[in-house]
Amino acid sequence: MSETVARETAAHRIHPVTVAPSERQTEAIAQEEEHAAHNYHPLPVVVAEGQGAWVTDIDGRRYLDCLAAYSAVNFGHSNPVLLDAARAQLDRITLTSRAFHNDQLGPFVAELAQLAGKDMVLPMNTGAEAVESAIKVARAWGYRVKGVPDGAANIIVMAGNFHGRTTTIVSFSDDPDARDDFGPYTPGFRTVPYGDAAALAAAVDEDTVAVLVEPIQGEAGIVVPPPDFLPAVRALCDERRILFIADEIQSGLGRTGATFACDLAGVVPDLYLLGKALGGGIVPVSAVVGDRDVLGVLRPGEHGSTFGGNPLAAAVGRAVVALLATGEPQERAELLGRRLHAGLERLIGHGVLAVRGAGLWAGIDIDPDLATGREVCELLMERGVLAKDTHGSTIRLAPPIVVDPADLDWAVEQLEVVLLDLSGR
Template structure:
């Protein structure tokens, strides 16, 4: 067997089959390119679901991590460390907020947001104990913990994991009327993705996010924006909410915050909201650890220049123009997205999203499918225009064959 076949066979024999990876085994990566165990190079148009916004092996991030590795990597929150205050301060400033509660993974941050909203509802809004309700959108993806999949509408994510956590109401994404009708005196929060990633990069109708902001403000309900995938430069703005001039009550961040080097996530909000926590009421051994803070501080510094957001906007315009031309030729039924992020619906007659992804892999381009016939394109923001065009040429080749 080849090195690739041997590695895949071993993985399938000894790891749970909770993923269905493409049959490529990556050994190294740099920028927007990955190299497999047999020396073949592939253009990465997925960027770790936006965790690698700044590319593989970004020198600034690697140097920051190396420097911190030589000093201290973990203290737990039992003690202060010298990177923590700077991290919280800089991230709060980036978000135009006041307080940060750091965690590790995106799902942990969403769980933290849920707990924050409920505690705020009981302590501040005065909702009767045990009666708090959080409104979410259909086709959402916020993670895979037991509580989060309890309000998923995806059977693959939800089936066989009951009994489910109560306290959530699901309304159609983009429907302000349904959202308004679902609100009651016991509603403490609306939790939505400004752009739904796993659902196929779904952009809500114009005016939806401002409408959510207005309704939540009128009803004394928290607006929680899950910007784990859409945030930190991906859409051409620091946050996707900025495209409609909206500032939520709370940001949920992850993925790119750790630069693809270490897992870092955070809930960022006001002192009035995050101030509901007292010592011992919520925490994480690794949340806000020195290594994570060092890398995230460098990510924040890079975002503060604005260059990555500008690059995502400019290359994103080019990406969507080119994909729009494909949409007129019969092979592509629809294209959605913002910035360097696109969901492409392939005509079913050409194959499933998985089949198109496998054909692109043969052309040395890596993407990922979702929901049957859709592929997602989300390259590192550092990709060159020439490499992006090369990848788009390979897509045209696959669709025309």
């Protein structure tokens, strides 16, 4: 990076630690707290604009976004290629419903299927919808293809999973915040320890139709399974005639330094579940991607979505697929990921207990005697870095893939300063 660019980048890094929130920001937070359901506990920052890896609050203070909307903004805020695709489609048509064909859906599903090396795509909107859709597909496949008795199908899931918060999905969650008080729960799921191939094999019976797994568990704290686990899942599914469903909603589309996190383990699932980054941070887009012998079990009228596959979503999704088809985002995430993890690992023993992850995705276990994850994220916010905590004293970093290397280093420096301050208090 040139000296001029370095100076310009450094000028963008501000430390609002000594600046009190304005009345305008306080009012905006109060209004949201008063009228929006309290299903989130956001940091006290009101974002108004975003460009690349940086966001600006309503008082003009800038922050390095190290969450990227849980990987939905992999390609950066206000990505010009994606915005151009959206604007062009906005001037034409945005919604037809699936009652009619539209000129963007066919190319989108063909291009996405090619990227994934599969035959077919079931377009939906949100990640949870993709998961729910895959559950229906797996059950239908079990009854119509495998020959499981009606109503007997079971799906094996992992402890520590996070696949969404719909009523079916929380039925097999072990997170009390997601699950408690939302019963009665949907049957048909068996939970085994994440990364334990022997326990998985022991849970399978003749009525098992699928294994649903995150190649890397995101909400659990960026938990990476043993290197032989996903290959063992693939082998077991082949042996017992079971569908391997990979939830790549957070881990997929460049985040881990590969198109899919499954690529890192050299495995190909029967179904990919995609979302978040597929909409480029502009519109909600999700998809179930698989081969015809699986997705082909669906018949007209059995599943649908008014907005799934809409022309605007398809146009943006096509632009996302085109970016990924070059391989450049994946390569950048892999290279910058090495840089990020090297910086974070130097903090182990200095307020950090462990670092996990792949590519530009890191889970950092903070010493609980020092602070909670929430406290660390609040202090990082005061220094101009936005991150998110999970499960007590773990924080997550997932900056947009377009992040500048020097800015990435700066974010790690801010974490180091926060930990030093905490150690000395």
